[in-house]
Amino acid sequence: MAGPASANRASPPPVASATDVTKVFIRGSEPGRIGRLLGRSAPPTVTAVDDVSIEIETGEIVGLSGPSGSGKSTLLHLLAGLEVPTEGTVRFQGRDVASLSNRQRTRLRLEHVGIVFQHFHLLESLSARANVALPLVELGVGRRTRRQRAETLLERVGLGDRTGHRPGELSGGEQQRVAIARALVTDPTLVVADEPTGELDTDTGRRVLEEFERATDDRAIVLASHDEETLAISDRVVKLHDGRVVDDPRPDEKGVVDHRSGERTVAEFHE
Amino acid sequence: MxxxxxxxxxxxxxxxxxxxxxxxxxxxxxxxxxxxxxxxxxxxxxxxxxxxxxxxxxxxxxVYDDDVDYWIVPETDGERSLLVATDQPQFGSVHETNDRIRSYEGVDVTSPVLAEVLRIERDDRSEFVLVVGVVNAPGLESVAGVSTDALSHDDPHYANGTYDGEWTGEVVLSSGAAGLLDAERGDEIAIEGEERFAVHDVDEGSSAGGNVPVAVVQLSELQTLTGASEHDQADQFVVGTTTPAVRDDLEGVYPTSEVLTRGELTATQVxxxxxxxxxxxxxxxxxxxxxxxxxxxxxxxxxxxxxxxxxxxxxxxxxxxxxxxxxxxxxxxxxxxxxxxxxxxxxxxxxxxxxxxxxxxxxxxxxxxxxxxxxxxxxxxxxxxxxxxxxxxxxxxxxxxxxxx
Known part of the structure; x- marks a missing residue:
């Protein structure tokens, strides 16, 4: 299932790419004029992602691994357009995400990105069906079609008989499957999942991963996880550490896997 | 989009x-x-x-303060009006009953009320007016929105049921009635052809419902005009009291009566x-x-x-x-x-x-x-x-x- 990481100029651009991306978060707020007069120093910063480059192609499942604080979630958020980089460029289907307005990025996520969280983040007061159908409401899809599409997807993830249940009435595994159905309902080109099995037991986690494997047609999936079994469904696993890519096994245009690292050149790697 | x-x-x-x-x-x-x-x-x-x-x-x-008013009316099935009840059952021996009610503890004032729509003539004018007969007493103040102050107390013509006491001929007109008849204090008028009536007062501040023309007279004199003197009849009683408990006594006055409350008769408009x-x-x-x-x-x-x-x-x-x-x-x-x-x-x-x-x-x-x-x-x-x-x-x-x- 490995996707072609082609450098051919005629081929379509990757679904998403990050080039020399750095993301720095500021802890607290910048001092204002009075604060500066009073000698308040600038708040501390945290570099969550440091000079990272990665490409995600259609049809591939890319795993992001690394210890806590390695920048997996931040990289996911950058690729999904939830954050903009401090430095470098994140492109989505060739478009520079940083050049888009907030509203345009929201629209981009609506139409092209599906997001699955570790803690599911379903809307508690809505049924499974209404949760799945919510993005379609924003798209202006009619009620009947929304309902039909949501039920089809819930059926597909094995929850055909739980469509009217609210999240509080579902198990963790069921909630995660609802979240997957929600992520797929707009037929996105990229699905990002942050620790999708982190809250689930082994069996349930395995079923959830099967859903991801089934969902790869014409789209790319990026999974961030600590869990090796979760990452095992990936076509490649990009390893991060302290915000930097330390390993990204990807085939070059000749079909040879090119282990890149933020720290090392290709030549250095082969030496 | x-x-x-x-x-x-x-x-x-x-x-x-x-x-x-x-x-x-x-x-x-x-x-x-x-x-x-x-x-x-x-x-x-x-x-x-x-x-x-x-x-x-x-x-x-x-009803504010402690002023409390009751109306005793005959029990009927239909709707009743406090002003016009000519086709309703009536109470008999009302003067006697009025004395009895007045003796109840807590009763400040009481009067039988007879109301009839009658023709009143003054000079060449002739109009139908609601004529209300009452037994005036201190504290009654007004009936049907018209002041009773100008009427003599205790209905002299009744004379213990003989109906041969002094004929007062006192009439108090509401402003509406005075306007219709173009009458003022001192004018002589005829009610149903009986000419022994004179306008004793025109209540300019009368609050009779809308512009209903009202004339208030002595009860026995109205009874004499209408034939209601035969059984000393009246339509209703109005009772002014400061004690709500009086209601129980009032309910026992006539076996087939209802005791209703009304605030507009004597209640102070505070x-x-x-x-x-x-x-x-x-x-x-x-x-x-x-x-x-x-x-x-x-x-x-x-x-x-x-x-x-x-x-x-x-x-x-x-x-x-x-x-x-x-x-x-x-x-x-x-x-x-x-x-x-x-x-x-x-x-x-x-x-x-x-x-x-x-x-x-x-x-x-x-x-x-x-x-x-x-x-x-x-x-x-x-x-x-x-x-x-x-x-x-x-x-x-x-x-x-x-x-x-």
């Missing part, structure tokens, strides 16, 4: 907003939503109660409509102010607590505008429900207030209760919701976005 798509989206979010609110109120967030609803409801209930009392004052049905309007307006302003502040506080807390869900929506691609629609719908629904609950509750409180009032200080309700108050309260609650919207939306815009934790 086409208009149709936009409309579908708006309707969709309205629907989601309604479902979300209902689910939160009944299942997922009951306490918080119920707290907001109850807060609005309490404010609106207060508004309804104060407005009910204000309207009660304005319509003049309220409140005028301006005060009532001021009271109702104050209640409205207070309800809107307090209600809005309450909704701002509770909804604000709710939105802050809900920010993770708002952030989730943002990540899914739900625009801030759509989220504003959702929170706006939720706010308006919650306040509307609060308004409805408060209005209905307010009507309940009015019942309780009236019950307590009639058991203690008055004989009739002090506050008006009307189903339109439900509409009024709900509309005011909706206004509260609408007034809260700008802040609610500002706050939503402020807290939404980012990545859910």
């Amino acid at each position: 086409s208009i149709r798509t936009r409309l579908t989206r708006i309707v969709g979010f309205l629907s989601v907003g309604v479902r979300r609110t209902v689910a939160r109120a009944t299942a997922t967030d009951r306490q918080r939503v119920q707290f907001t609803v109850l807060g609005v409801a309490a404010t609106i209930a207060l508004l309804v109660v104060v407005t009910g009392i204000g309207v009660g004052l304005a319509t003049g049905t309220t 409140a005028d409509s301006d005060l009532s309007l001021a009271l109702a307006l104050t209640a409205l302003v207070v309800a809107i102010s307090i209600g809005t502040l309450f909704v701002l506080t509770t909804t604000g807390l709710e939105i802050v607590a809900d920010r993770n869900q708002l952030a989730t929506m943002s990540t899914l691609g739900i625009t801030t505008r759509s989220q504003l629609t959702l929170t706006g719908v939720q706010t308006v629904i919650v306040t509307a429900i609060g308004g409805l609950v408060g209005s209905v509750g307010g009507l309940g409180v009015i019942r309780v207030v009236n019950e307590i009032a009639t058991r203690t200080v008055t004989t009739e309700p002090i506050a008006v209760s009307h189903y339109l108050f439900v509409v009024y309260g709900t509309v005011v609650a909706l206004a509260v919701g609408m007034l809260s919207l700008p802040y609610v939306m500002l706050l939503t815009r402020h807290v939404t976005g980012g990545v859910p934790e």
Whole structure:
């Protein structure tokens, strides 16, 4: 299932790419004029992602691994357009995400990105069906079609008989499957999942991963996880550490896997 | 995006907003939503109660102080009018009964009342006027809105049932009757052809219903004119008292009678409509102010607590505008429900207030209760919701976005 990481100029651009991306978060707020007069120093910063480059192609499942604080979630958020980089460029289907307005990025996520969280983040007061159908409401899809599409997807993830249940009435595994159905309902080109099995037991986690494997047609999936079994469904696993890519096994245009690292050149790697 | 798509989206979010609110109120967030609803409801209930009392004052049905009035009327199936009851059963031996009622402890004043629509002539004018016969006594003050001050006390012509006492011929005209007959004090008039009547007073401040022309005369003289002297008949009794307990005695006066309360006969008009309007307006302003502040506080807390869900929506691609629609719908629904609950509750409180009032200080309700108050309260609650919207939306815009934790 490995996707072609082609450098051919005629081929379509990757679904998403990050080039020399750095993301720095500021802890607290910048001092204002009075604060500066009073000698308040600038708040501390945290570099969550440091000079990272990665490409995600259609049809591939890319795993992001690394210890806590390695920048997996931040990289996911950058690729999904939830954050903009401090430095470098994140492109989505060739478009520079940083050049888009907030509203345009929201629209981009609506139409092209599906997001699955570790803690599911379903809307508690809505049924499974209404949760799945919510993005379609924003798209202006009619009620009947929304309902039909949501039920089809819930059926597909094995929850055909739980469509009217609210999240509080579902198990963790069921909630995660609802979240997957929600992520797929707009037929996105990229699905990002942050620790999708982190809250689930082994069996349930395995079923959830099967859903991801089934969902790869014409789209790319990026999974961030600590869990090796979760990452095992990936076509490649990009390893991060302290915000930097330390390993990204990807085939070059000749079909040879090119282990890149933020720290090392290709030549250095082969030496 | 086409208009149709936009409309579908708006309707969709309205629907989601309604479902979300209902689910939160009944299942997922009951306490918080119920707290907001109850807060609005309490404010609106207060508004309804104060407005009910204000309207009660304005319509003049309220008996204030300790003045209490009763009307004893024959028991009938149909509707009865306190003024015109010519085709109704009548009471007999009313002068004797009047003396008996007057002897009851707590009774300040009492009079039988006979009302007939009769032709009155003055010079070449001839008009039909409601002629009301009474037994005047100190404290009666007015009957049918016309002052009885100018009438001699104790109905002299009756003379212990002989009807040969002094014929006073005293007539007090309401301003409406005086206008119709072009009569003034001292003019001689004829009632049903009987010419021994003279206008003793024209009550310019009379408050007879609308412009109904009313002439108040001695009861026995009216009985003589109408033939009601045969059994000493009258239509009703009016009783002024300071003791609600008198009602039990009054109910035993005639076996087939009803004792009704009326405030308009002798009750002191301590409140005028301006005060009532001021009271109702104050209640409205207070309800809107307090209600809005309450909704701002509770909804604000709710939105802050809900920010993770708002952030989730943002990540899914739900625009801030759509989220504003959702929170706006939720706010308006919650306040509307609060308004409805408060209005209905307010009507309940009015019942309780009236019950307590009639058991203690008055004989009739002090506050008006009307189903339109439900509409009024709900509309005011909706206004509260609408007034809260700008802040609610500002706050939503402020807290939404980012990545859910």
